[in-house]
Amino acid sequence: MFYRIAGQYKTSYGADYALFPIKQDAWLLALILVFAFVVFPLTASDFMFRALLIPVLIYALAALGLNILTGYAGQLSLGTGAFMGVGAYACYKLITIFPEMNIIGAIVLSGFFSAAAGVAFGLPSLRIKGFYLAIATLAAQFFLLWLFQKWAWLYNYNASGAIQVPNTQLFGVTITGAQAPVLAQYFFVLITVCILTAFAINITRGRIGRTWKAVRDMDIAAELVGINLMKAKLSAFFVSSYIVGIAGALFVFLWRGAAEADLFDIQLSFRVLFIAIIGGLGSILGNYLGALLIVALPVIIGTVPAAVGLPISSAMVEHLNTMIIGALIIGFLILEPHGLARLWALMREKLIIWPFPH
Amino acid sequence: MNARPDHSVLADQEGSARDDLLMDVRNVSLSFGGVKAITDISFDVRQGEIRAIIGPNGAGKTSMLNVINGFYTPQVGTITFRGVERRSMKPHDAVRQGIARTFQNVALFKGMSTLDNIMAGRSVLMKRNIVWQMLWRGPALREEIEHREKVEEIIDFLEIEHIRRTPVGKLPYGLQKRVELGRALAMEPSLLLLDEPMAGMNLEEKEDMSRFILDVNQQRGTTIALIEHDMGVVMDLSDRVVVLDYGKKIADGPPDEVKNSQAVIDAYLGVPH
Ligand SMILES: Nc1ncnc2c1ncn2[C@@H]1O[C@H](COP(=O)(O)OP(=O)(O)OP(=O)(O)O)[C@@H](O)[C@H]1O
Ligand SMILES: [Mg+2]
Numbered sequence: 001m002f003y004r005i006a007g008q009y010k011t012s013y014g015a016d017y018a019l020f021p022i023k024q025d026a027w028l029l030a031l032i033l034v035f036a037f038v039v040f041p042l043t044a045s046d047f048m049f050r051a052l053l054i055p056v057l058i059y060a061l062a063a064l065g066l067n068i069l070t071g072y073a074g075q076l077s078l079g080t081g082a083f084m085g086v087g088a089y090a091c092y093k094l095i096t097i098f099p100e101m102n103i104i105g106a107i108v109l110s111g112f113f114s115a116a117a118g119v120a121f122g123l124p125s126l127r128i129k130g131f132y133l134a135i136a137t138l139a140a141q142f143f144l145l146w147l148f149q150k151w152a153w154l155y156n157y158n159a160s161g162a163i164q165v166p167n168t169q170l171f172g173v174t175i176t177g178a179q180a181p182v183l184a185q186y187f188f189v190l191i192t193v194c195i196l197t198a199f200a201i202n203i204t205r206g207r208i209g210r211t212w213k214a215v216r217d218m219d220i221a222a223e224l225v226g227i228n229l230m231k232a233k234l235s236a237f238f239v240s241s242y243i244v245g246i247a248g249a250l251f252v253f254l255w256r257g258a259a260e261a262d263l264f265d266i267q268l269s270f271r272v273l274f275i276a277i278i279g280g281l282g283s284i285l286g287n288y289l290g291a292l293l294i295v296a297l298p299v300i301i302g303t304v305p306a307a308v309g310l311p312i313s314s315a316m317v318e319h320l321n322t323m324i325i326g327a328l329i330i331g332f333l334i335l336e337p338h339g340l341a342r343l344w345a346l347m348r349e350k351l352i353i354w355p356f357p358h
Numbered sequence: 359m360n361a362r363p364d365h366s367v368l369a370d371q372e373g374s375a376r377d378d379l380l381m382d383v384r385n386v387s388l389s390f391g392g393v394k395a396i397t398d399i400s401f402d403v404r405q406g407e408i409r410a411i412i413g414p415n416g417a418g419k420t421s422m423l424n425v426i427n428g429f430y431t432p433q434v435g436t437i438t439f440r441g442v443e444r445r446s447m448k449p450h451d452a453v454r455q456g457i458a459r460t461f462q463n464v465a466l467f468k469g470m471s472t473l474d475n476i477m478a479g480r481s482v483l484m485k486r487n488i489v490w491q492m493l494w495r496g497p498a499l500r501e502e503i504e505h506r507e508k509v510e511e512i513i514d515f516l517e518i519e520h521i522r523r524t525p526v527g528k529l530p531y532g533l534q535k536r537v538e539l540g541r542a543l544a545m546e547p548s549l550l551l552l553d554e555p556m557a558g559m560n561l562e563e564k565e566d567m568s569r570f571i572l573d574v575n576q577q578r579g580t581t582i583a584l585i586e587h588d589m590g591v592v593m594d595l596s597d598r599v600v601v602l603d604y605g606k607k608i609a610d611g612p613p614d615e616v617k618n619s620q621a622v623i624d625a626y627l628g629v630p631h
């Protein structure tokens with residue numbers, strides 16, 4: 001009914017590369033963007049922005065970065081949290097060393113630091129794969145976290161050991177720091193995430209994306225069709241860690257406002273990994289669905305029962321949350337390894353042929 | 359090598375003097391630890407021909423292809439391809455020089471569509487860097503469309519339009535073999551190595567595949583080296599045949615001569631050496 005492909009023909013290969021072969025998909029995206037850019041800013045409360053919208057976007061971005069490495073290039077990483085940390089600390093150092101630097105410049109540059117760290121810790125992937133590579137990235141996670149704790153220069157020798165985000169301005173509007181209006185922060189995050197998502201879509205559907213997927217599906221065959229494995233793997237680590245690093249910088253500068261080393265611990269790595277798995281490995285859309293689910297779940301458990309006159313303790317909220325996420329992970333791994341994104345694709349297919357069953 | 363028939367010696371001497379030589383394999387030996395997979399094999403491939411490599415199981419045929427495309431490095435011997443001599447090289451360099459291949463056990467990218475698999479075969483021919491790719495504009499988009507057109511020609515040629523978007527992991531075996539041929543063709547090779555392209559196919563599929571191989575050879579002028587067990591196919595398709603047995607060359611020449619050679623008959627009947 002809503003989804004109809006009749007009468008939509010393609011007349012050139014150029015047209016076949018349109019992002020949305022079906023018009024309705026474009027409308028759906030337009031609708032989502034209208035909500036993101038117009039409806040939410042006009043209606044959402046501060047709580048909605050801080051507890052839901054901003055973190056969903058940032059977690060989705062981090063998961064997108066991880067998904068490029070794991071879902072597209074097939075290299076498992078458990079170091080996402082630490083690479084987010086590299087982005088955050090790099091941004092902090094850049095802003096404090098060069099106070100006149102534009103916040104956009106600092107964030108764009110901070111991604112290159114995490115990208116470099118990603119490539120360095122990705123080097124073992126040239127010799128080892130799968131489980132062993134995961135262990136190597138785990139080592140990166142612990143090493144970097146230790147560095148964040150012990151290397152006092154990173155947090156400017158603050159007695160607390162934490163980094164405190166300074167006030168910065170963009171076009172005369174305070175964008176980071178305690179005084180920043182949440183709406184400005186939301187727009188900053190939203191635009192950054194949109195741009196990086198567009199880049200990620202383009203890279204993954206072109207030559208480089210194909211080399212990544214080829215390496216993921218069968219690395220020996222990839223080499224034998226002329227793909228340089230080293231370039232393919234390291235470029236995946238680079239792009240992935242760049243995006244993850246930006247997500248880390250946004251995480252601290254546009255959302256938390258302050259950070260201790262422990263923020264970037266293994267829990268964060270797993271959180272992002274769960275988002276990618278629940279959302280769907282090898283999918284861009286999935287990262288958003290996964291992030292929405294993981295971020296919204298505790299908010300819903302915390303507010304809905306109370307609203308219907310069934311207050312539960314905050315400890316209970318946490319337990320419930322952990323249990324549900326655990327069940328979801330196991331469920332998806334067993335039943336639908338391609339996650340929510342695949343569920344959506346199936347639903348869309350049903351809609352296209354609806355109401356005819358075949 | 360007393361088993362080698364006379365005409366093969368002649369063919370060799372004649373071969374090295376010819377100017378339509380595409381590849382010359384000289385005295386190649388390859389062993390894995392104690393296992394000798396290939397022992398002192400020499401043969402050549404001429405421009406534009408279909409060259410069959412046959413022999414019983416474990417004769418060293420696949421190993422020979424692996425040496426040619428750089429996947430294995432032989433302990434002894436050289437390979438001269440288009441006038442350049444070498445012993446070892448990286449497989450991706452072999453592709454760059456124009457050597458493409460298919461595999462005995464299909465080696466496709468299972469999670470990718472037919473289209474993407476064949477496009478992946480053109481990776482080495484595509485140049486645009488990550489910045490252009492990111493923007494998906496101008497040169498990157500033009501390049502993508504240009505290569506897509508070439509790939510669509512291959513898809514038409516192999517008659518696989520209907521499975522363009524299907525993940526290849528879901529295709530039946532016969533079609534997978536066809537997609538794999540498409541991926542190799544996408545590399546625009548000057549030498550195409552086919553490792554048992556018809557294994558496990560029914561008669562009709564074999565006929566289709568034979569037709570594709572002949573067309574590739576005749577229309578595109580691609581030189582082909584092919585491993586095949588089906589003698590009928592080998593006799594029909596190939597210009598010259600080299601026969602291996604226990605890693606040694608036992609015959610080399612036109613199909614009908616080779617077929618009647620005593621050494622070959624013995625090898626296939628399993629006469630002890
Ligand atoms: N990577 C390897 N390691 C050890 N031994 C190998 C390896 N590859 C091949 N061999 C051995 O080399 C010999 C030749 O094998 P090869 O695969 O080249 O035979 P083939 O002629 O292709 O046989 P088939 O018709 O069964 O495909 C066999 O004895 C095989 O066990
Ligand atoms: Mg073989």
